[in-house]
Amino acid sequence: MxxxxxxxxxxxxxxxxxxxxxxxxxxxxxxxxxxxxxxxxxxxxxxxxxxxxxxxxxxxxxxxxxxxxxxxxxxxxxxxxxxxxxxxxxxxxxxxxxxxxxxxxxxxxxxxxxxxxxxxxxxxxxxxxxxxxxxxxxxxxxxxxxxxxxxxxxxxxxxxxxxxxxxxxxxxxxxxxxxxxxxxxxxxxxxxxxxxxxxxxxxxxxxxxxxxxxxxxxxxxxxxxxxxxxxxxxxxxxxxxxxxxxxxxxxxxxxxDAEGASHDIAIEVVNAATEDDAVEVARSVARNNLFKAAVFGNDPNWGRVLAAIGTTRAPFDPYAVDVTMNGVRVCSNGAPDRPRDEVDLAPRAVHVLIDLKAGDATATVLTNDLTHDYVHENSAYAS
Amino acid sequence: MxxxxxxxxxxxxxxxxxxxxxxxxxxxxxxxxxxxxxxxxxxxxxxxxxxxxxxxxxxxxxxxxxxxxxxxxxxxxxxxxxxxxxxxxxxxxxxxxxxxxxxxxxxxxxxxxxxxxxxxxxxxxxxxxxxxxxxxxxxxxxxxxxxxxxxxxxxxxxxxxxxxxxxxxxxxxxxxxxxxxxxxxxxxxxxxxxxxxxxxxxxxxxxxxxxxxxxxxxxxxxxxxxxxxxxxxxxxxxxxxxxxxxxxxxxxxxxxDAEGASHDIAIEVVNAATEDDAVEVARSVARNNLFKAAVFGNDPNWGRVLAAIGTTRAPFDPYAVDVTMNGVRVCSNGAPDRPRDEVDLAPRAVHVLIDLKAGDATATVLTNDLTHDYVHENSAYAS
Missing domain, CATH: 3.60.70.12 (L-amino peptidase D-ALA esterase/amidase)
Structure with a gap:
């Protein structure tokens, strides 16, 4: 072993x-x-x-x-x-x-x-x-x-x-x-x-x-x-x-097993112009504290996904983007699609699918949510 | 008014x-x-x-x-x-x-x-x-x-x-x-x-x-x-x-008045090569969740400050950097200086002084700590 x-x-x-x-x-x-x-x-x-x-x-x-x-x-x-x-x-x-x-x-x-x-x-x-x-x-x-x-x-x-x-x-x-x-x-x-x-x-x-x-x-x-x-x-x-x-x-x-995490989140970006763009977009969402705190609260706040994407240099049209959370397309072409309350974020596994419609490259970044326990463990870290 | x-x-x-x-x-x-x-x-x-x-x-x-x-x-x-x-x-x-x-x-x-x-x-x-x-x-x-x-x-x-x-x-x-x-x-x-x-x-x-x-x-x-x-x-x-x-x-x-904050933190970078470098270094610390959670717990974890600085493109020698927290120089020339328990982080105002010894530019970035209340407010945001 x-x-x-x-x-x-x-x-x-x-x-x-x-x-x-x-x-x-x-x-x-x-x-x-x-x-x-x-x-x-x-x-x-x-x-x-x-x-x-x-x-x-x-x-x-x-x-x-x-x-x-x-x-x-x-x-x-x-x-x-x-x-x-x-x-x-x-x-x-x-x-x-x-x-x-x-x-x-x-x-x-x-x-x-x-x-x-x-x-x-x-x-x-x-x-x-x-x-x-x-x-x-x-x-x-x-x-x-x-x-x-x-x-x-x-x-x-x-x-x-x-x-x-x-x-x-x-x-x-x-x-x-x-x-x-x-x-x-x-x-x-x-x-x-x-x-x-x-x-x-x-x-x-x-x-x-x-x-x-x-x-x-x-x-x-x-x-x-x-x-x-x-x-x-x-x-x-x-x-x-x-x-x-x-x-x-x-x-x-x-x-x-990440410190304090209650959700394992996969951010999958598809149809990016390049693989580097796909990684940059996925990472910007993975690092957005507001998005991560929302997932902790089982809140499918897809606006925070788009706000994070907007901070990247990746080519995309904000009015062409689709966002799907755990199988429910909550945003299509940059506007509301299915009601957010259809999204079930209770399971530990969360899948966020972002369709940039800017090319054919793809990448997935793995992250976790931002939780009370993460804050607690890292405010008391001593070893 | x-x-x-x-x-x-x-x-x-x-x-x-x-x-x-x-x-x-x-x-x-x-x-x-x-x-x-x-x-x-x-x-x-x-x-x-x-x-x-x-x-x-x-x-x-x-x-x-x-x-x-x-x-x-x-x-x-x-x-x-x-x-x-x-x-x-x-x-x-x-x-x-x-x-x-x-x-x-x-x-x-x-x-x-x-x-x-x-x-x-x-x-x-x-x-x-x-x-x-x-x-x-x-x-x-x-x-x-x-x-x-x-x-x-x-x-x-x-x-x-x-x-x-x-x-x-x-x-x-x-x-x-x-x-x-x-x-x-x-x-x-x-x-x-x-x-x-x-x-x-x-x-x-x-x-x-x-x-x-x-x-x-x-x-x-x-x-x-x-x-x-x-x-x-x-x-x-x-x-x-x-x-x-x-x-x-x-x-x-x-x-x-930032959401859930319990500390107002000023990250002051001095002796950077350029003002842009000083801002980049200060911002890297301001965005480091581990550092921010440590301040919430009144823990002067200066290692997290240096780990954050290392992710920037700013010129600096890791073995020349000094870090002072609320008046106590805990790190000098990249090695331990005063004992960290001399640092009092109980007050709301926290001052982190980073001396890069790489030039004469300076900048200060204002930030807050990462708290249970921040996570709570942003997991329940609805308005």
Whole structure:
């Protein structure tokens, strides 16, 4: 399951004492080969955590032996001391596994602006290295969560090979070219450039189209490691399709567990001039607090959808747009159509279909509603 | 007071029956001259209400005799019927006042996507025309509010002339080149190009820097009417300064009455490379839901400030930035400085000072926190 579903990988999740709750907070995933090829996409936030700065150096040569992840602290805006903590963590993993520290990715998540306790990290790494197992995937997935209510894992099986992964993320959930912490492993035989190509294609239409709260993290990292242990080299298209399916599965799990959310909303834009336009229009609706609060109240306030679209640069005629909410076309050609009280927003799943009539491109962005619980959890956030 | 503080203006506010509550919902402001010069700035939202489309035609020649405003409905995305309603409302004002309909501005505010009852509007216009008075400013200001808890008015006096105004707006409060509904009157002698220049200069540093909830309205309109009744032609700099003071006063009133807000937050960015950069950085923080929810909980979570800044295009070095909250420098050179528990966020007024150390430009954006009450009011919005 999870990151140990594919042959050639071992993992562990342990308690390093970083979280005040005492819950598991350190995960280690090791690639036993024979290959050590990898690809990573990072947050496009220009305020980047120390693990991001470190991991960008590690992935430069496309080779990764292991990845260590901690919850309980983001190690972001912690200065030179914080970078030294990341470096020393990678060194501890290198010593325990007899690999090069330059082949060890590091990920951190939690509060920004607080130093991590290096002694606890180093001790946790040693414990994790002793606990490594081909059955360790679920433990690793449990150790990386923060405000998540449950671990997120997924597996997709190919023809003689497989791809599996784990994810965490419940807030600050608006990835840009990456997302939250995700580790994906495969036993397929693929080199680093092929993995990079597949990973960018898959994340572009999955994590990049998840926008729970409009807030981009400083620590987002999606890592893909290939062991080649299956001995099978799939076609790049087949592998990319499987990887995309896996990423969409994990993205939907992130959406359904987003902080305080009571609705999972899919904003589908059709007949846009370009795919970028479709994404921009869908994202403008996904980030509109008034629309999101209305959905929380089961109010099909489609005027707020159109007000949001009007802030974009996408070509459209406001008097040609149709809006359909959960199957009821409430607006056609920019004017009222069916009565809004025909729309049932009681179910958790909400589908907003926006027909721009400006071309033939389409895109869907996943988001959540804005709720009392979201405000509460994020006004009291402390870990 | 309000729009009748300056000589040459009459106003009225009446009950036309547009609001379910039965509260006043129609305002009329008339310029008795001798001048009829005017300037207007409109929302930059591309989804524009029918009154916006109409008023853009009216202001083309710089002459305005009257402005009619209704709450109880935005008349936006209401198709050809909605535009006809706006046109007929202007015609009703023209008949009652014996002016040209082409010199009558129209403003509407309320729910998007619902037709306004034309018969009630026409009857309300007749009632308002009969009620016009040089003391009618406060009644007009009361008739344009929606979810506002109180009317907003302000007056600034020059040397023998004055400028006064009224504003409404409590939600969908993120103007772009305009804001909410604002009517400003002056008895100064100024032609339309001078008024336009002064109005654009004043709104750029006042309403354009108010961003309560990141949501830009479809109906924003700021109108400035000059009667010339004082017989005095002030210098353009003196007039612009007075107008800017008035607009800032009204903007702060809008901020302090924003839907559900419990904090008034000023995001001040200093030492940016350009003024546009300073505004972009301040706005990115003002629109960050996690930061806004933290302020609601009196939590000085400065990491969320830096995470927001990282999403902008403004030049800055993440390891040079200082952040000071209510006088306590919690982050210096991108690392922790004073302990966050020294910051007192209990007062309603919150000041966030961001020193980018990238130049010498500065700007301040006004915003509010994200509260349970904001979510509640906007999930139950119905008027």
């Amino acid at each position: 999870s990151v140990t579903a594919s042959a050639g990988f071992e993992a562990a999740g342990v308690r390093a004492g970083l979280k005040a709750s005492g819950n598991p907070d350190l995960a280690l995933v090791v690639n036993r080969g024979p290959l050590d090829s990898a690809a990573v996409v990072f947050t496009s936030n220009r305020s980047q955590a120390n693990p991001i700065i470190w991991s960008k150096q590690v992935i430069a040569d496309g080779a990764v032996s292991a990845i260590v992840l901690n919850s309980g602290g983001a190690n972001c805006f912690t200065g030179a001391q914080g970078f030294q903590t990341t470096h020393a963590t990678a060194e501890a993993v290198a010593r325990a596994l007899d690999v090069s520290a330059g082949d060890v990715l590091v990920c951190s998540t939690g509060l920004i602006g607080e130093q991590l306790p290096l002694d606890k990290l180093v001790a946790g790494v040693a414990t994790a290295a002793d606990s490594l197992s081909t059955e360790g995937g679920p433990d690793a997935a449990a150790a990386i969560i923060t405000t998540d209510s449950r671990p997120k894992t997924a597996v997709v099986t190919g023809d003689g090979w497989s791809v599996g992964g784990m994810a965490k993320g419940a807030g600050m959930l608006a990835p840009g070219l990456a997302t939250m912490l995700v580790v994906i492993t495969t036993d397929a035989v693929l080199d680093s450039p092929a993995l990079d190509s597949a990973l960018r294609a898959a994340t572009r239409v999955s994590f990049d189209r998840l926008d729970s709260d409009g807030c981009m993290s400083t620590n987002d990292q999606v890592s893909l490691l290939a062991s080649g242990a299956s001995g099978i080299a799939p076609g790049i298209d087949a592998f990319t399709a499987a990887l995309t399916e896996l990423c969409l599965d994990l993205a939907r799990q992130l959406q359904s | 309000s729009v009748t503080a300056s000589a040459g203006f009459e106003a009225a506010g009446v009950r036309a029956g547009l609001k379910a509550s039965g509260n006043p919902d129609l305002a009329l402001v008339v310029n008795r001259g001798p001048l009829d010069s005017a300037a207007v700035v409109f929302t930059s939202n591309r989804s524009q209400a029918n009154p916006i489309i109409w008023s853009k035609q009216v202001i083309a020649d710089g002459a305005v005799s009257a402005i009619v405003l209704n709450s109880g409905g935005a008349n936006c995305f209401t198709g050809a019927q909605g535009f006809q309603t706006t046109h007929a409302t202007a015609e009703a004002v023209a008949r009652a006042l014996d002016v040209s309909a082409g010199d009558v501005l129209v403003c509407s505010t309320g729910l998007i996507g619902e037709q306004l009852p034309l018969d009630k509007l026409v009857a309300g216009v007749a009632t308002a025309a009969d009620s016009l008075s040089t003391e009618g400013g406060p009644d007009a200001a009361a008739a344009i509010i929606t979810t506002d808890s109180r009317p907003k008015t302000a007056v600034v006096t020059g040397d023998g002339w004055s400028v006064g105004g009224m504003a409404k707006g409590a939600g969908m409060l993120a103007p772009g080149l305009a804001t909410m509904l604002v009517v400003i009157t002056t008895d100064a002698v100024l032609d339309s190009p001078a008024l336009d220049s002064a109005l654009r200069a004043a709104t750029r540093v006042s309403f354009d820097r108010l961003d309560s909830d990141g949501c830009m309205s479809t109906n924003d309109q700021v109108s400035l009417l000059a009667s010339g009744a004082s017989g005095i032609a002030p210098g353009i700099d003196a007039f612009t300064a007075a107008l800017t003071e008035l607009c800032l006063d009204l903007a702060r009133q809008l901020q302090s």
